[in-house]
Amino acid sequence: MVDPVLSTIGVIGEGVKAAAAAIPFVAKIFESFKKQESGSMSVVLAVGYYYNFLDPVFGEIARGELELFASKADKAPRRFAPENVSVQIIVPSRLQVDAFLRCEAEYDALHKGQIYLQSNKRFFGINYELKELPAGDQLTIVDLARPIMSVKRFYEDFLKQDTSDDSNEKWRKFQLAEIAAFKQTVLKLQQRGYGGPVNKLDFRDRG
Known part of the structure; x- marks a missing residue:
């Protein structure tokens, strides 16, 4: 024993x-x-973001019909074929508070609903847009890339960078590199996991 x-x-x-x-x-x-190898922080953040949110969502889309619930109590969810579902991520084009606020405002104005993730056995809240077209209703799941926003604080607190001045050429280059690294990492992971055209992923740059 x-x-x-x-x-x-x-x-x-x-x-x-x-x-x-x-x-x-x-x-x-x-x-x-x-x-200060710019882009390093965003790669780490993007990996966590992808596997915590995008990977389960893409997996659910790949199963077949995606069900959209108005709430957890909804007994008649709307169903969408994989080819009628896409995902967009709102990303700040600058790592500054005013850009973050514009991203938050756009995200908050969207419709809100629930999808059930079979992989996690739980409901997951989403924001979305819906277009009614003759060929079938098109569902766009829209998320806000909040992890990239934390990079600003990281540069301030850990690297002691002055991020208050957008005219600072060094900080401007860091911003562009971090944002680009975040987006490229997400795309690479998406292509590796669900590379087919069924799962469409795009970014909304907002500054």
Whole structure:
């Protein structure tokens, strides 16, 4: 019979080994931050954003008909074929507060509903646009790339950059590089996971 205490200790030991192995990798990432290799932060943020939101959504679209619920209590959801569903991400074109506010305002003005994610076994709130066309209603799921907004604070607090002046050429280049890195990382992950034309992904740049 396996001793549960020894078994638990073994699991903890493996966890400690895994954590120890991760330390050099994390250190390398933070070293790139210290060297101010622009784009590094956004790649990390984009990976988390993709697997927490986009990957489950694309997986649900790929299953077949996507069901849109007005609320969790809705018993008659609208159904959309995969070819009638697309995803757009609102992205600030500048990492400045005024751009963030415009993105938030556009996002908040959209319709709100729920989709059920089979992979997570739960409802997920979305914002969306709906176009009624002769060939079939077109559903566009619209999300706000809030993770990229945190890059501004990271540059201020960790890298001690003055981000208040948009005329600062160094900060301007950092902004463009971080935004581009975020978008490219998301696109690469999407193409790798769901590269076909069925799942359409686009960006709305707002500044």
